[in-house]
Amino acid sequence: MAHTAAAAQNGHSHSHSHAHSKEHSKQELQLLNASARATKPGMSSSAAYMTIQNGTHEAVQIRSLSSPVAKKTELHTTEMNNGMMKMRRVDNITIKPGDQLELKPGGYHVMLMGLKKPIATNSKVPVTITFSNGDKKTVVAHAMDEIKGQHMAH
Numbered sequence: 001m002a003h004t005a006a007a008a009q010n011g012h013s014h015s016h017s018h019a020h021s022k023e024h025s026k027q028e029l030q031l032l033n034a035s036a037r038a039t040k041p042g043m044s045s046s047a048a049y050m051t052i053q054n055g056t057h058e059a060v061q062i063r064s065l066s067s068p069v070a071k072k073t074e075l076h077t078t079e080m081n082n083g084m085m086k087m088r089r090v091d092n093i094t095i096k097p098g099d100q101l102e103l104k105p106g107g108y109h110v111m112l113m114g115l116k117k118p119i120a121t122n123s124k125v126p127v128t129i130t131f132s133n134g135d136k137k138t139v140v141a142h143a144m145d146e147i148k149g150q151h152m153a154h
């Protein structure tokens with residue numbers, strides 16, 4: 001609480017001191033470095049990638065995902081199965097306290113299915129994740145043509 005009292009004496013607003021509080025920023029879930037794949041004509045789905053940091057003191061699970069650009073938003077993983085790259089839906093993934101989960105091409109990723117309209121390069125793609133602790137976080141992914149590690153075949 002010392003930083004709040006000091007901020008009040010200095011005439012700083014609470015939101016200003018908030019940004020500098022290292023303690024607080026560590027105790028939350030953060031969605032970082034989000035990107036999405038821009039679509040080519042005829043594509044009805046896309047993928048989004050990001051880093052999810054669990055700065056809380058408890059393990060959390062991803063309960064649900066949503067995006068206004070897609071009819072269905074799911075967490076998927078890519079795995080090799082008899083020499084074939086296969087995608088499957090993941091219903092449960094736990095992020096331990098202090099850990100981070102990388103959603104990236106070739107691994108876990110957000111599938112945006114049944115796109116309502118094409119995703120243009122440089123457009124913004126909001127993705128909302130609801131966690132088991134009740135937190136609901138929205139990140140705006142930046143749509144790009146090329147994503148490192150991304151292969152066009154999905």
